[in-house]
Amino acid sequence: MTTPPELLPATRRALQYRIAVAQSEGRAPSLVAAVARDGKLVWTGSRTSVDGHGPDENVQYRIGSITKTFTAVLVLRLRDEGLLGLGDPLEKYLPGTGAGEVTIAELLAHTGGLAAETPGEWWERSPATLRPTLADVLGEQPFRHPVGRRHHYSNPGYTLLGSLVETVRGVTWEEALRGEILEPLGLSRTSVQPQAPHAGGWAVHPYADVLLPEPSEDLGLMAPAGQLWSTTRDLAVFAAFLVVGDDRVLSAESVREMRTPAAPTLPGDWEESYGLGMQVLRRDGRTLAGHTGSLPGFVAGLWLSEEDGLVAVTLVNCTSGVPAATVAADLLKIVAETEPRTPAPWRPLPEVDPAVLELAGPWYWGTQIVALRLAADAGVELGPVAGGGRRSRFRPNGDGTWTGLDGYYAGEVLQAVRRQDGSVSHLDLGSFVFTREPYGADAPVPGGVDPEGWRGLPQ
Template sequence: MTSRSTALLPSTERSLLHRLAVAQSEGRAPSVVAGVARDGEPVWTGARASAGPVGAAPGPDTQYRIGSITKTFTAVLVMRLRDEGLLDLGDPVERHLPGTGMGEVTIAQLLGHSAGLSAETPPPWWERTPGTLRPGLADVLGGPSRPHPAGRRHHYSNPGYTVLGSLVEAVRGASWEEVLRSEILEPLSLARTSAQPLAPYATGWAVHPWADVLLPEPIEDLGLMAPAGQLWSTVADLCRFAVFLAEGDKRVLSPASVREMATPAAPAESGEWESTYGLGVQIVRRDGRTLVGHTGSLPGFLAGLWVSAADGIAAVALANATSGPFPAAVAADLVGIVATAEPRLPGPWQPLPEVDQELLALTGPWYWGTQSFALRLLADRGLELQPLRGAGRGARFVVGEDGGWIGQEGYFAGEPLRVVHREDGSVRHLDLGSFIFTREPYEPDAGVPGGVDSEGWRGVRG
């Protein structure tokens, strides 16, 4: 399972096991199981359990219920529909699923929890009651009223993902579970992920807050609410799914669409500037690194999955307790332990296989007004513009369809970079979204907006 090239140091494995043991002991969980993947390969699994049948010997293939991590699977199915041209994320839900009463609420707003829907269904509590109590979307949504205007704020909504699951069924003409199996589970070889528990699986427990005694939690089929939290899975399967969330897989979803899912889609709540939400994934800042993934809970179970794409590390933690061990925090800590103890080695520097001399001539210093920037040539005719000193706006650029370049991040994301030539063919200036970059500060003949004073630069006597 662990290859020689990716194996962890014994000291790192000891630190991972210690974190898991603390979580199980202090969290008073019948069992906790976790796993770590690095550079696309599983490198560690560990488990801690109470003595006896209550927490008996979980392993990487023991199923636990994963709650809202299910939402990420549902979001992937919706993104596949978009990539196939069967819908647009800006489409009103009503266009594809008439009768919801949602008006102009869009698919993207449902994915990012900014549709203004209620957090929960009408009572009774859906997580602890059978789905047969909510046979239709009207029973899930509870009427046309919404607590917030659509698109104005992030407000987590479980019913919103029920609507998305029904949308998948309507467009595909098959059940959510069938589509999930054929389009995600089978291609990614997630054979131990399922809508119903498959042995071996953990029993869900509630632990008394003031005594070391237990109460079994009921297992309910959530019916229409399944796309929001039904799934059971294992550490081994979820580590593979986490790798997919970091790298994409052409059989399921392209790397570009996976990156799109991990882009913030809604404003963070006030006071939560280090936590936001993309399209079906949570995005958090933890100890200076960005983690993408999801947390999950249902009565008797807690789950956490996080990926640090920059470090090439993913971690999963699962517990069979209603509260206590906080697997989301455990998984984040496992990522941090590996990244700190064994930082990723940079790849060896490689020269470009060939070079375009015209592009090479563009490299070097450029000026926006008086601020200095450097333009570098990257692989595949890409360019990078960065300030030479102090704060400033920089970005990478890739070749667009018209032969120009398109910004990839920050202020210049999506903005065009063009090379403007003089009549004799020499380069006059760079135009970046109307910003003029010249070879010299305020170069007189480079078309600087507003012109350049004819007397040029001057000193000032006291």
């Protein structure tokens, strides 16, 4: 990986201006931000109300619900190791919770129908000793909606996932987090408890420029939903991992799955969805994935754009006033639009299987023309020759077939069906037959092809 070039002075000034406006208008004690491109920090900045002092990329802030993405990575690791299935009901691993019918995938995507918050006192500002057991976290009526029917954000749901990790792993959530994510990725400034230097959390009076310190409670069982402290540098590294994966932690395929919408959207929310531990949205013509976070005294935003190779993070130490997620998205947009990603040089494929090359070119599904193109790593792409329509990428399975990665054909198997003499008869994709000619006469088109073939309209 080559080192990204330094951002232009005008871009750096635009980034600094954006956070200056956010800190001033939001009346934040301090704000720190960072942008990374292709896994490398290219800009950091901060604004503060204290003269002569400014936090840098190594100062900790509380990141709130961005913690959930870390917890989701731990769960996906268990799935990839074959220790659980995402379709498994919680009851299989944590019996007796009263919410056992919910599947692990539904908990990850907030579609389990569970309540948004715990019963009793505001859990973010009260001692964890008030909720010593899962029964205290869930209450007597844990559900608010039918299971699996809608997206309803649930903090108790991620408490259940943290307890699931502990049960299956046989270690605490914190130990699993440290050994399986923080240490492999080098996130030395991410921790369950604050480590100096760190910011203090503040509330700013809505109608007066005065401050009130916010308490910093240990969340106990709720920790997997929002406990962590981190820095912009560590979060930029973590977000870069969420783009490309790291086989020491989670594969590229699994982090792509995390970024894929898994929750139904509601009317008016077509541009926003939720994957497996990650928020997904469309903004300014690009797809962003990441997470927002807040706890009393802190707000946070982290977004990544795979197509731009960009990550942006904003951390603020006030309860409200600064839309940290919006600021992070704006920072990403500034870099993406003022300094677009330079395309990698075109290079021919290092080697080509003649049997695969034979499949390249136009195919017909009925009368609709599509093209099969060869991609890197022995993959292929299938989509319209021009205009809109179904388009998917496919990865090779090693047996002459491919599995769809995205789009309409995600998960479907593509294969070339050959005649006895070895020549290609057609492509088969999820029962669809693609032929070299529209309704090829010698292909097994379902319903058959009229033996008289194509004809004009009789006069």
